[in-house]
Amino acid sequence: IAESLLFNHDARQLQIVNSKAQAEGHEEFNTPAKKIQKLELNTASEAALVALPGVGAYTAQKIIAYRERLGGFLSLEQLSEVKGLKPEVLQVALNYLEVKQEVKPIPLNEVSYEQLKQHPYLNWNQANSIIKMRTQKGKFKSVQELEESVLIDEETYKKLLPYVSL
Numbered sequence: 001i002a003e004s005l006l007f008n009h010d011a012r013q014l015q016i017v018n019s020k021a022q023a024e025g026h027e028e029f030n031t032p033a034k035k036i037q038k039l040e041l042n043t044a045s046e047a048a049l050v051a052l053p054g055v056g057a058y059t060a061q062k063i064i065a066y067r068e069r070l071g072g073f074l075s076l077e078q079l080s081e082v083k084g085l086k087p088e089v090l091q092v093a094l095n096y097l098e099v100k101q102e103v104k105p106i107p108l109n110e111v112s113y114e115q116l117k118q119h120p121y122l123n124w125n126q127a128n129s130i131i132k133m134r135t136q137k138g139k140f141k142s143v144q145e146l147e148e149s150v151l152i153d154e155e156t157y158k159k160l161l162p163y164v165s166l
Contacts, residue, residue, distance in 0.1 A: 041079070042072045042101035052096050054089035069120050071163050072103035081120065105165035108146075109139040121159045126151045140166055 039048050041063075049060035066082045067073060076094050079085060106119065108130065117127035129151040134140060143164050146152055152160070 038098045039096060040101060041076065041097045041099050042067060042103075044097075052093045054086070054092055059085060059089070066120065069118050070103070071106060071119070072101060073099050074103055074162055075099055103163055106163055107166065108143060108164050109134065109166055119160070119163065121156060121163070126156065142166070 039052070046057065046060045046064060049055050049063055050057055055063075062084060063079070063082055070078070073079070076097055076099055079090055079094070079097075080087075106116065113127055113131045116122060116130060117124045119127070122130075126149070129149045130146065133145070133149060137145075140146075143161065143166065146160070146164070147154075147157055
């Protein structure tokens with residue numbers, strides 16, 4: 001079974017990806033068939049993601065685009081938020097991934113509306129609300145002030161909190 005879950009690419013390409021992953025500092029793990037590198041999801045390149053079982057270039061690009069919009073993944077479970085990522089592919093890919101890097105926070109007192117509305121946890125109304133709050137009240141003194149917006153519910157606030165800073 002482990003052999004069938006290995007990369008659908010030739011051994012040479014696997015070696016290249018492993019060498020690249022090793023150079024990027026990814027943690028090693030062993031399978032009965034071959035020694036594989038766990039990829040750090042927040043730094044993995046498109047080529048490294050494509051080497052995962054079931055992940056093609058299109059899916060790898062979608063993962064990277066979502067990672068950039070998000071500001072980085074906090075957990076592997078967030079991969080399920082990537083639209084179009086099949087659950088069976090996700091389940092297998094999770095065995096080859098890890099999250100170590102911290103996310104890139106959004107500076108609430110400096111971010112533009114255009115930048116803020118790109119975040120996957122906010123819609124344009126919520127992004128606009130945050131900018132209007134900052135305009136009306138002055139700079140945010142605490143990220144907890146986001147709770148004052150009637151457009152940001154508790155669930156959104158909790159998801160967004162690790163991604164914002166002053």
